[in-house]
Amino acid sequence: EQGLILSLQFTAFDIYGSYSCGYGHLTITDGDGTTLMEKSCGSSLPPNITSTSSVVKLVFSTDDIDTRPGWSVRWSAVTPGECQQHAGWPAWSMNPPLVDYGFFALKVDDMPKGR
Secondary structure, eight states: OTTOEEEEEEEEEEBOOOTTOOSEEEEEEETTSOEEEEEEOBSSOOOOEEOSSSEEEEEEEEOSSSOOOEEEEEEEEEOTTSOOBOSOOSOEEEOTTSOSEEEEEEEGGGSOTTO
């Protein structure tokens, strides 16, 4: 839908942590390239994230030396300035060591119709 943005809520987060997140990390950027979440690792649940556009890019990088449960995020389309949710997917998750590097794009246009 036109004019909707994305809201992300992490339900799990456990990526092997180091001082520089050099062994694994998740980064999130808005569709315009603005960083919404810096390179993050560890086990602290990140705060909720709201985009300013209808596209959010998630980049996940990990190695196969030390594995952790990974992360899971719920996302939905929202009207800017409101809490009203529109259709959304229940959750995305990534559990290492299934991938060493992943790029994901969440878009309002990808949401199921009629929910």
